[in-house]
Amino acid sequence: MEPRVATAPCPTKVGDVASNVEDFTHSLDEILAAVEKIEKQVNEVEQFYQSTSNIQTSSNSKGCSKDKGQEKHFISAERQQQNAFRREAAAAKRMQELMRQFSTIFRQITQHKWVWPFMEPVDVKGLELHDYYEVIEKPMDLGTIKSKMEARDGTGYKNVREIYADVRLVFKNAMKYNDEKDDIHVMAKSLLEKFEEKWLLLLPKVAEEEKRSQEEEAEANLDVQRAREATFANMARELSSELLEVDKDLKNLKEMVIQKCRKLTSEEKRILGTALAKLSPENISRALQIVAENNPNFQATAREVDLDIDAQSDYTLWRLKVFVKDALEVNEKATADTAFNNNDITEDKKNSTKRKRDSCDAQAKTNAKRTKKVSIL
DSSP states (O other), X not given: OOHHHHTSOOOSSGGXXXXXXXXXXXXXXXXXXXXXXXXXXXXXXXXXHHHOSSOOOOGGGTTOOHHHHHHHHHHHHHXXXXXXXXXXXXXXXXXXXXXXXXXXXXXXXXXXXXXXGGSSOOOTTTTTOTTHHHHOSSOOOHHHHHHHHHOOSSOSOSSHHHHHHHHHHHHHHHHHHSOTTSHHHHHHHHHHHHHHHHHHHHHHHHHHHHHHHHHHHHHHHHHHHHHHHHHHHHHHHHHHHHHHHHHHHHHHHHHHHHHHOOOOOHHHHHXXXXXXXXXXXXXXXXXXXXXXXXXXXXXXXXXXXXXXGGGSOHHHHHHXXXXXXXXXXXXXXXXXXXXXXXXXXOHHHHHHHHHHHHHHHHHHHHHHHHSOEEEEO
16 A cells, blocks of 8 residues: 555545545544554564463454453453452461461470570670670570561561571570580570471471462462463454454545546546656556556566556556656656766766766666566557
8 A cells, every 4th residue: 555645636626635635634644543553552462472482372262352352351350360369368378377386386485494595685785795796697586586476567477487597596696606515505506406396397387388389379470471361362353353444444545535536638648658658667667566456457577568558447547647757756856966966077087987878778778678568558
């Protein structure tokens, strides 16, 4: 399609030119705006599929209407959200049970007779432990852990792994800062061993929950991916429908142009035939393609072509007229520019240019023998 050519309507009355051009331009602008929108959406769909591996297109998506496709997508999104809520609720309930079991272990440790030194933060200032913060990077105590376990404001622990790590840190800090023979070191080591023994009993359940959480997260990500695929598959179906609408609009616009075109007079056809003969081989081929677009039986690529001007439709003739006019104007401008540039060439350069031109003319004559023959009837 060549919108540029179509912008030259052929009104039957001179007074109708402005109105016809305005109507045509408005229709064309609407089509171009629709095409621009479609191009952006097509690029978006292409980028999605290019960035996604292992794309699987659902076979039952073909042939679905626009409304059904949208309904399917909305239901999928709703189910996805419901599934996410259910998974989160179930995971929270399971983690709550693990927390309860861990609390039992924690309570048993905090009830031990040797636990008192570890229930409160180390009194660094009172005990004059000047190098404590140089040795211990992250101080921790069981009292702080208990408060964090009981917190309900969102600052508490998210899972038992975090609590386990902090309890170990309490005893590891004590062992690190105090000498092996020191009572605090011995007490911390003994409590850590007891804590680890109890933790090992709970660990299989913790590991099972972690594995389950990973699987559910992977499933959630897959649901998101499927939802995106459904969205872009639906968009692709809509684009197909919109392209059909644009094609229909273009055909209607073409019919409008044809209806507006008056018939060329015999003299105008004669002038058009004469002008066609002046075209370059390249432009001749383009002109023949214009004829072929509206006449499937016309052999534009044949070695010898007979072009019957009178046999062409009014629409084709007007397209040819506009094309030929533009092509000849470009050729005349190029010739004028060449002549202007040649005015200040010296005599020697002129002779050299003449020799080159003679050589080119000889070559052109040789090429002409190989060029298709076009007869304008």
